[in-house]
Amino acid sequence: MLGYMNNEALEKTKKSGYVTFFSRSRQKLWTKGEKSGHHLRVREIRVDCDYDAVLVQVDLHGLGCCHMGYKSCFFRKLTPSGVEVFLQREFDPSDVYGEDNPENQT
């Protein structure tokens, strides 16, 4: 998944060992899995050449990372004939998130 971290989110990620982002729409920290229970346990944090992006290697603790029920948010690929789903669904989002606002599907 791709998400935004500010310094505070990165510090919390490092300290807790679980991936935490900063929501720019809600202006608050959110830890992946706080609603779903599907956490991302940090294995390694890599930093890019201009220090404005991190690549976090993780172990998924839970059924799926994506709020739409897949292991990865990148569950579709582009093909010459259009967009194709190539992963299987691991869970039904309504079982996990109920009728929550999509912004709270963490």
Next chain:
Amino acid sequence: MLGYMNNEALEKTKKSGYVTFFSRSRQKLWTKGEKSGHHLRVREIRVDCDYDAVLVQVDLHGLGCCHMGYKSCFFRKLTPSGVEVFLQREFDPSDVYGEDNPENQT
């Protein structure tokens, strides 16, 4: 590497088979490797759940993807004692980019 694509960049990437970004600072398309010769050949383009990010699987044609001389821009990791470089340098950036402005180190 992490870069920004607009629709035009994505279309060019799909059509040409080589990764092309859109530079927001220069307001123009740029194809990775146009200066260095180190191109990224597309294998697969994956799209995320909310359709605002793509993950492009590539083969690197050339010595390194990073303008600082490494295979990946993510050549550093965070450790308890600080930042550690864990990849070896594949080329000397001055051999490839000369005295170019960093913005032209493509």
